[in-house]
Each structure stands twice: as C-alpha cells, then as structure tokens.
Amino acid sequence: MIADTLVQTYKVSFDDNNQEFALSGSMRPERGAEMEACIRLLETSIASIRGTFYINVKRLVRLNNVAFHALAGALLKAADERPDVKISIITSSVIGWSTKKFGTLTAKNPRIVVEEYDSEFYPGQSFLEEGGFVPVLRTQTKLTWKHERSLLPRHGLTPGVTMADICCGIGDFAVLVAKEFAPSRIVALDHSKSSLAYARQVASEFDIGGIEYIYGDAAEMLLEDGQFDFVSCRHALQIFNKPEMIVNELVRICKPGGRVYVSNEKISQCLGEPRGPSIQWTYEQLSKLFADFDMDLEFGPKSYQALQKAGLEDIRIESFMVTNRDGDAQAFADMVMAWEEMFAGGMCEKRGDDAAFVEKFRRGFEDHIAAALHPGGYAGWPVWVASGRKPL
C-alpha cells in the first residue's frame, strides 16, 4: 500500500522561507554513517535560522532506530548549542509511530516539541462532521445514488476494478458501489475518525467486507502512486479551500489509463416552485455563507477545468437534478430540513448573522420543503459529475 518508490529511499529538503526541514519516505539505514548527508543538511539548516525551526515528518513513513539515533543525536546537539531556537517537530497520527517516537526527544530537551498535525487538518469543517449530520449525509447519498448508479459506468466504473473513494465521509457510497459494481478492492479514506468509525460499524452490521476504511488527509495521502483504476471524490472539492491539492492527489493514486471521478454542487442553482424567488434567494445566500468559510459550493461546473488543469484527458462532465419527483419526496424534504438546521442554525450563528437575516434565510428552506411536499410542487438540487482519464 505504501509507495514502492518510498521503500528504499527518502527525501530530505530545507525550505528557508518557512524554516522547515522536511523528511519523507523510508529511512532504514544499516549504519548511522549512511545518514551523514542528511545530518549535515540538518546542521547547516539549523545554523541558518532564527526563532522556530520546523521539522516536518508528516510523510516520513518508516524510520528505524539507526536513523532515529542519528537524527536524535543531531537534534539534541543543536538544541544544546542554540538555546535561542525552538525545534518543532510536526508529525501525523496517520503514520502511527512517529508522535510517540519523536516525543521521546521532549523529555530530553523541552525546547524540542512535537505537534501532531492531524487535529488541524480542516478545522473549519468541524460543523459538517458532527454526529447530527450523519442522517442527512445518508439521505443525500440515497437520493444521488438513484442517478449516479446509472451514470457511473459512463465514467469508468465497471465490475472488478480497484477503486478508492477519497473523502468517503460515512462510507455509504463505498457500500453502495460494493453491492452494485463489486470492485475487486475498495479503499475508502477520510480525515474524520468519527465518520470512519460510523462507516466501519455500518459495514460490519450489514456484513459487507472488503472495504478498507483508512484515516488520512486527502491533500497528502500516503497511498502509493498509480494503484487504482477508479478514484472517486464526491461533494468534497467544494468544501476544501485548496481543491487543486486534492485533485493532484487523486490523479497521483490513479493508474495511468484509469479515471478520476468527482461530483460537486452549484448550490445557488437549487430551485423549487411554488415560491421560487424565496428559494432562490436563500440558496444564493447559502453559497455566500459557505464562501465566508472558504468553501465553494458553486464548484460543480468548475470541475471540468479542475480536472483539465490536473492533466487529465477525455474529460466528461454532466449534471443531474435530484428532485422530489424521483420517488421519495419526503426524503428530499428531510434533507432540506437538515440543511436548514445546519446552515441557518450553526453556520449563521458562527458568522454572527442577525435575527432578521436568519428568519428570511430559513424561510427559503421552508419554502423549498413546502415545494417538495406540495401535490403540484417541484423541488430540485443540481449536482455535477465529471471524470477524466489519466494519460498512459
């Protein structure tokens, strides 16, 4: 699972702008002397900085005791010689061993501190990952699946492929794909441990095996290059402030000739009748609300260009409208009801909106619900899907 290119090698670099010394890959030398060049760079880097010296080991997958011993010796020596410098080692719990291992240095010298990066992955999204949002995520997937199951084959999903679902959330899409398309392997990755716990519980209760739910950062995955035929990332690029970083990672883990598939919304285009103008106003405001939290819920039609910029070819894009006329008007209404609570409640409060705005904002959601349940009403939520082929 870990990149073959990392098995025997490691990379060392120093970014003087950020005063960051970065180690990545696999460091398992036989003798400490093999670390000489790395240690020399470490020493010259520390000598050139002031204040805090950062050591980034987030992508240092393997480190044996020989290498640690050499690094530790150099760091402790530097900490002794430069009492004016704080050494901050940035680890990731995705690796498993690194926080504990480097944490031993703090006991030797308190000016060497270890910070685990993961809790800072995407703090702005915390309100989207609270337990209360799980039912709406399940309803959304149920509603979009009616459309996606028929269009996925056009985007490259066929039985037997190896697949990764990145930003899998509560994992229900992976379960539906497992049942419908029987991929030979599914890896589902997310940065929310609570969502993954829920996903594993659901898979266990439904006796669905073969899905590997793994914890990680979509923008810096430890999955190896070019191992999946089909890489999906649904409703996620729109809630990251640097979607291009994730797209590049999706492309990296995709096999040459495989396809990257993304889905995103253009939330301002949600519609309904009757009471169209009220509904339209609220969703335009919803788009602005997300923008204030560095999220782009208008990303849907931008997916084409995002895939193009990432170097994919044979890009296909289409949209579908989830509506109350798909067969389950109540589910549609439930979904909008949950949006209202989440967005007019938590997010507006966090932004500091006044009562008059919130009341008007809520009215549009309520009109959307009314349109969904009205005997003659029509309510819609548009979604764009796009995919591109990684060049051979």
Add this chain to the structure above:
Amino acid sequence: MDLGAAPMGAGDYAELLEFDMDMDGFASNWAYCDRVSTYFARMISHNRSDSLLYSNLFSSALNELLETVYRLHAPSGRFACSVARKGASERVTLTVPVDAQTAEFYRSAVKVLNEGDVASRYHSALFTDGPLQPNIGLLELAVDYAARFSIEPTDANAIRLIADLKLEESDT
C-alpha cells in the same frame, strides 16, 4: 526463499504467512529486512480496521525484529519468519540459527524484557552515545508496541523467538 500461507497455525493462532531462507542468504542484503517487513505488513493488514495505519505499525515492528536477526545469528542454518493471528493479536515467530554467543544474547534479551523497567532501559538506549545496543529493537517493541516476548529452543542450533503484538490498541 520459500513463501507460503497455511489456514491454521499452532494453538489458537491462525497462520497467515511464512517465509524461510538460508541465513547467509538473508544476511547478504540489509534491504531484505525492509522488503520483507513491508511485504508482510501489506499482506496481513488489509482486513484490519485501518489497513494503512496497521501496515505502517506492523512494518516498523517487524523491521526492527528482522534487523536484530540480521545482526545476530549463527553464520549458517535456516531462518524462518511466520505471522499468525488471533483476534486483535499478531504473533511473529522467528526461528533463528544461533551459536552459543547469539543464543545467550536472545535469552538474556528476553529475560530483560520480562523483568520490568523496560521503558527506562529503552529510553536510555535510544540516546546513548556511540553505537546502538543490539537489543534496541526488542526494547522498542516492548515499550512502544506493547509486545510480549518469549523464547523457545528448537534444537541446539536454533532458537524460536516469539513476539505477540496488539497493534490496533497502539493507535495513539
């Protein structure tokens, strides 16, 4: 090198994977430690709750065991490494050709590991000046991976070193 898998191992453990090769072959290339530990980790981790995390941890633990064997063994004989599973536990069994000196190393190392105060021994060994102690990997497994060790003689020319690991609980 022979590589195989069997449905059941000894006792309650189900055997997952085993390889064996001539000791002089294994000891001819340091990179075998990394390659074997990485391969084993990938193969056995896919059905753990977080396959990537488990693979990272297992690879680290097994690599330290293999590096120890690489450095301490009799010049010839058959080296075997097997991994078996019981629930959340993984049992790594290393059959290592030994002479009198290396047999004594493994016996004393395991005795120390079972005596307590292992954490302070490990931290002291980790920051020692000069070369690393040869038992550093075993100390690390006992402290950071909560490994439990035992040792069995097989015949006059080999010992069987057993490490029981429970890595999912090490998800810190």
